[in-house]
Amino acid sequence: MRPAALDLVRDYRAGRRTVTETVRAVLDELGEVSERIGAVAATDHERSLAEAARADLRVRTGNARVLEGVPLTVKDWIDVAGWPVSGSTGSLRGDPGRRPGTDAPAVARLRAAGAIVVAVSSAMADNALHGVTRNPRDPSRAPGGSSSGTAALVAAGTVPLGLGSDSGGSLRLPAAWCGVAALKPTFGRVPLTGHFPRCGALEDGRTVIGPLASNVGDLAVALRVIAGPDGMDAGVPPVPLRDPGAVGMRGLRVGVTAGAEDDEPMALAVETLAAAGAIVAGEPVPDIRREALELTRRHWGRAELPGAENVRLLWDWDRFRRRMLLATAHLDVLLTPAVTEPAPPWRESAEADYAWTLPWSLTGAPVVVVPSGTVAGLPGSVQVVARPWEDHVALAAALRIEHGRVGRGDPASVSEGTA
Numbered sequence: 001m002r003p004a005a006l007d008l009v010r011d012y013r014a015g016r017r018t019v020t021e022t023v024r025a026v027l028d029e030l031g032e033v034s035e036r037i038g039a040v041a042a043t044d045h046e047r048s049l050a051e052a053a054r055a056d057l058r059v060r061t062g063n064a065r066v067l068e069g070v071p072l073t074v075k076d077w078i079d080v081a082g083w084p085v086s087g088s089t090g091s092l093r094g095d096p097g098r099r100p101g102t103d104a105p106a107v108a109r110l111r112a113a114g115a116i117v118v119a120v121s122s123a124m125a126d127n128a129l130h131g132v133t134r135n136p137r138d139p140s141r142a143p144g145g146s147s148s149g150t151a152a153l154v155a156a157g158t159v160p161l162g163l164g165s166d167s168g169g170s171l172r173l174p175a176a177w178c179g180v181a182a183l184k185p186t187f188g189r190v191p192l193t194g195h196f197p198r199c200g201a202l203e204d205g206r207t208v209i210g211p212l213a214s215n216v217g218d219l220a221v222a223l224r225v226i227a228g229p230d231g232m233d234a235g236v237p238p239v240p241l242r243d244p245g246a247v248g249m250r251g252l253r254v255g256v257t258a259g260a261e262d263d264e265p266m267a268l269a270v271e272t273l274a275a276a277g278a279i280v281a282g283e284p285v286p287d288i289r290r291e292a293l294e295l296t297r298r299h300w301g302r303a304e305l306p307g308a309e310n311v312r313l314l315w316d317w318d319r320f321r322r323r324m325l326l327a328t329a330h331l332d333v334l335l336t337p338a339v340t341e342p343a344p345p346w347r348e349s350a351e352a353d354y355a356w357t358l359p360w361s362l363t364g365a366p367v368v369v370v371p372s373g374t375v376a377g378l379p380g381s382v383q384v385v386a387r388p389w390e391d392h393v394a395l396a397a398a399l400r401i402e403h404g405r406v407g408r409g410d411p412a413s414v415s416e417g418t419a
């Protein structure tokens with residue numbers, strides 16, 4: 001298992017390893033891992049090693065940046081300049097010859113902070129162009145979609161940090177099934193510029209770009225790097241991002257959702273936050289999974305709806321968001337399960353798998369998926385949901401849950417979120 005992102009940076013600065021030897025080892029491992037679980041859409045050894053050499057020079061001269069030399073994989077729906085980014089899916093091969101001329105802003109910002117792209121990772125469990133991705137925890141199990149390859153490579157320990165996208169759970173489902181951490185930022189927090197296929201705030205209203213990592217601290221640093229307007233995506237306002245480290249657990253108001261009474265990962269997370277001084281609300285928030293799925297189905301089929309029905313869909317969506325804001329107004333964070341079951345035998349994801357994730361795509365709220373316990377020997381996870389634009393609160397609570405997991409002796413690598 002490779003060290004977490006910020007631990008790697010500390011090792012470079014202390015002279016315990018070099019970026020070049022790390023990147024070379026990752027590239028070698030990617031070849032082996034792809035034979036076992038797939039997940040890899042493209043590599044460029046020459047380019048990655050050239051960037052590693054430049055990173056080593058920065059380290060030696062005392063100019064290392066916050067993510068200097070951290071190996072990064074990027075989902076094959078997010079532009080990386082000069083790399084093949086096809087936009088392929090389970091049924092469509094996309095554009096196999098496409099090589100974008102510029103990075104997506106999220107990629108450009110991570111690279112400007114020192115991260116090194118070592119792979120473009122496959123989307124979906126069964127990709128029409130790149131083939132099958134399997135769950136590294138158990139290759140007979142499903143990885144979840146659609147940021148499947150990114151989650152699998154992080155879970156395999158091959159890379160500490162990845163970039164994916166999420167419209168209804170495409171970061172969160174694979175994170176939960178593969179047992180890693182993921183962040184769906186507030187809608188509008190990170191530019192969608194450079195996402196392929198193209199999407200935007202008025203056309204979609206749900207899709208976000210966000211990170212997956214081996215721990216929550218690295219998610220917090222990655223968000224700090226990629227957040228903020230780019231001057232191209234008009235759906236990204238200049239809302240300041242606050243510090244998770246400034247959020248105390250004592251007095252934090254925590255809610256739970258109805259329908260999760262027997263969920264063991266939830267019970268462990270609630271216990272951890274309560275032990276840290278959080279106040280757990282007695283009345284659960286209503287279970288709105290069925291309504292969220294019905295709204296999402298209408299959204300998926302909106303191209304076939306007549307004009308009046310599209311207007312009604314948007315009205316019902318707005319009403320849903322208002323009701324959820326009111327239902328959670330007395331809370332700082334809401335805990336929900338991430339999935340209805342642990343990773344099943346290998347298959348492509350189905351709409352029912354996203355039952356717990358769809359509501360928060362519709363509200364645009366920030367959500368952190370953090371591992372919590374195990375279920376039938378497989379990774380368990382919870383979602384930590386905060387109010388829109390309070391990504392720092394969701395991250396702070398998720399960090400506490402992660403620390404509690406380490407305190408119970410569960411295997412984890414926790415970074416403090418600074419470098």
